[in-house]
Amino acid sequence: MTAVAPSTAPPAPAAHPAALGAPVGARMIAFTFPGQGSQAPGMGTSWTEHPSWELVAEASEAADGDVAHLLLDATSDELRETRNSQLATVVASLVVLDAVERLGVQPAVYAGHSVGEYTALVASGAVAFEDGVRLVVERGEAMQLASEEHHGTMAAVIGLDDDKVEVACERVGEGVWVANYNGPGDVVIAGSLAAMVEAERAAKDLGARRLLPLAVSGAFHTPYMAPAQDRVRKAVAATELRDPDLPVVANVDAEAHSAGTDWAGLLDEQLCNPVRWRQSLYLLDDMGATTFVELGPGDSLTGMTKRTLPGSRSMAVSRPDQLDRLLELLHGPVDEPSGAHEGEHLFATERVVVSPAAGLFAPAPALAAGLALEPGQVIGHVGDQPVVSPFRGTVVGVLAVAAERVIASQPIAWLRTAAG
Helix, strand or coil, X not given: CCCCCCCCCCCCCCCCCCCCCCCCCCCEEEEEECCCCCCCCCCCHHXXXXXXXXXXXXXXXXHCCCHHHHHHCCCHHHHHCHHHHHHHHHHHHHHHHHHHHHCCCCCCEEXXXXXXXXXXXXXXXXXXXXXXXXXXXXXXXXXHHHHHHCCCEXXXXXXXXXXXXXXXXXXXXXXXXXXXXXXXXXXEEEECXXXXXXXXXXXXXXXXXXXXXXXXXXXXXXXXXXXXXXXXXXXXXXXXXXXXXXXXXXXXXXXXXXXXXXXXXXXXHXXXXXXXXXXXXXXXXXXXXXXXXXXXCCCHHHHHHHHHCCCCEEEEECCHHHHHHHHHHHHCCCCCCCCCCHHHHCCCCEEEEECCCCEEEEECCCCCCCCEECCCCEEEEECCEEEECCCXXXXXXXXXXXXXXXXXXXXXXXXXXXXX
């Protein structure tokens, strides 16, 4: 097999990069999105009765395929295929994102691991939902074909510093590279099957505790993905890339980007260069992020965050029963009648209060723009259930009118929250 010439990678950033003009010390929420390898059979089962499940039908139409099958009925072997795992992971993450947004929770910054970066671009508004699904279909197909042309695999090297993992790859010579810098003592390597066997020996000689094979079907983020670049470039070139509503941290340079024009080049480079996730977490920390919420299947990014930034708060949301826990993490118990809520001080200034149930909405007499709310304050009722604000803030607008029939999680009022 002839090895593909390596693409030129950007220089490795410092271990703890400086923030890009973000207010150091500001407290804010970061949404993160997992990549390929987080998928699992039946990962969409718990969402079928949730209103956010409607996105799956839209995704199926955009993908010209049965996404519901991938989320509900696909086997492990079926999901292991790159074309399936990437699409399933991104759509599952977007379903969770939609459910969290219905709660009124908004971040200040986004980041996604590998294909999760496409989820982040959709979440930020840089890419439309349908375009994002189509891009992921093209990426998955292109990488599947590249994997078939250059057979490879990936494994996590546990317990070895970055530089020693790089040395292990260099000792092999060619055919194996660092693919992901995930966290301290957690670096993923990728390459040909034969080179990976040699790299495992070299890594263990240098002190690695163990190597964990990943549930993927190719050597991603290495030069073996070069055959996929042309197809992905064409798909990206045909897609409108807008300025994101909020910054998105890129895998290849671990920097926050706020210009849509940056992303064609970044997505191209991402295919053949390492994911600098640990460095991205350091950047988010420097920008002021203290709360990291992983949205999508699994909880691998949450584990990476806890190991890399042990002083941060982090949790994964992959099922509907975790939504209430998220609100409690951010704001304290929803039914708490008064008192300070830690979430009031997070770096996010707008929230939405949503309906707790389906039924006719009866607003409180005082509900109007300009009304100052305290946590736990009742702003109306849906049937006999109170609509309670979990936030302290000022009403910017009322989104439901008296006697309107609303559904569960429908926005009722838009707030600007207290700055803390």
